[in-house]
Amino acid sequence: MFQAFLVPILPVILIAALGALLSRKTEWLNNPSLGAMVTNIGLPALLLHSLLSMEMDLSGMGRILLAMVATLALSALITWPVLRLCGQSVRRYLSVLVNPNTGNLGIPVSYALLGEDALAVAVVVSSVVTISHFTLGVSVMSGSFAPRQMLRNAPALALVLAAVLLGFEVQPPEFVMRTLDMVGGMTLPIMLLLLGRSLAALKLGRSTQWTPLLLMSAYRPLVGLVSALAVIWLLGLNELDARVLMIQAVMPVAVISYILTVRYEGPTERVAGLILLSMPASFVVVGILAHFWL
Template sequence: MLTALAGALTPILLIICLGYFLGKKTHYLESPSLGDLVSNLGLPALLLYSVLSMQMQIFSMLKIIAATVLVLAIVALASFIFLKILKLPTRFYLPPLVNPNTGNLGIPIAYALFGSEGMAIAVVISSVVQISHFTLGVGFMSGAYNPKQLLKNGPVIALLIGALLLSLNVSLPSPLMNTLNMLSHITLPIMLMLLGKSLSTLSVKESNKISRAAMLSAFRPLVGGLSACLVVFFFPLSHLESVVLVVLNAMPVAVISYMLAIKFKGPVDEIALMILISLPISLGAVGIFWWFYI
């Protein structure tokens, strides 16, 4: 079992390391349009292809969406109480603790561990977390929120289109599905390399914050995974849906939280530390949850 887990995660870690190396030594990944390409074209294509190719029922999709929202709500409540105990401001610390990196890390891990069916579930969960990033994340860190931002979010649009097609029981023509499949194949490696590149550019200047960042880093994957375990115990999900939900909610702090902290002048150094420290903790938690459920 450990061999299977190591075999699944090793390619992911190697591609992240490749992205880190390319980010440090080359300019290959520096185009700002590369991230937009993945967010607005690759990830929506991956979502549509994954959901439609496994012929997920609309009820199953709604169950996954509802379960994800419930997990995020539980983690948000637990994080709010935790931050109040530590006397830390919720404005900048709540979004990183609530929103996991389900995109450029969670989806590849779900694919590696559970195959295409697990990835289809993961992209639905990731789309919900994307909405949380652009509502709770932007809303808290900026102190304001504009709902029109969601209308520009590719995965959200793809989720709505996918739900509409499923509800109408409409199948896309084979040439169009093949096109979506080809586009989706470029998405996972680029997402992982962009994650590595983001890690290569993180700037940490205040080492005295390491202990607090380590505590917050451990909180994110452990409370996220345990909250998901609580939800799947009471929620009518299949075994595969349950384990994917648990694994994705055990993901580390998302890189987008670091980008939002830069934009809205938050504790950038500390959130950078949280991303770095929470990554190995998260992978360890994934191994534990995967072992328990499999």
């Protein structure tokens, strides 16, 4: 079982490790435009190509969107009172514990474990979480919400375009699909390299309190697991959609949560610790899922 899980996951780990090494030894990954390029060009191209290649119908995409929205909503409803009961700040930790790293980790892991058929579903799920970061995340951490931010969210706009094309049954020409495939092909490796760079740049202080971090790190994949199981049961998802939703829901704390925490002057050291500690917790849960279900 361990070997069957490790073989597809190992490339993900190695590429992220390469990103961490390159960030330490070179300046190659330090250009902030690299992340913007992947988010605004690579990920939308990957989303469009994956959805249109699968010939997913509009109802299928809507079902996936609904499933992830419901999973996040249920996770938030569970996490809110848990944080209050534990004396932790809802403002600082609600979005951090609810929104998993479905982008630069969840998509590659879904692809590695389930193959190319899972790619479109994984990207749709990741788009929902991206939107959640800039709605739930920004509004909770900052105390305000600016809907106009979504007009500049390229993955969300690509999702709308894909819905329009699927709704009107429009299939782009072959050269357009090949172009989307080539541009989208850069996304997964660059996302993993940037994940490694981000992890290498995290800073932990001596004042970091490890016991609550360990508990919250274990909580992150568990609340995702419970929420995803409930949604899968309620909506009756097909096997592929259910597997991708499960993998994405148990991913660790997202790096973008750290970025938002820095922006809104939150507990940066503790969130950095959560990112690092929740990764092995998530991989343990994914390994168990791979043995019994995937």
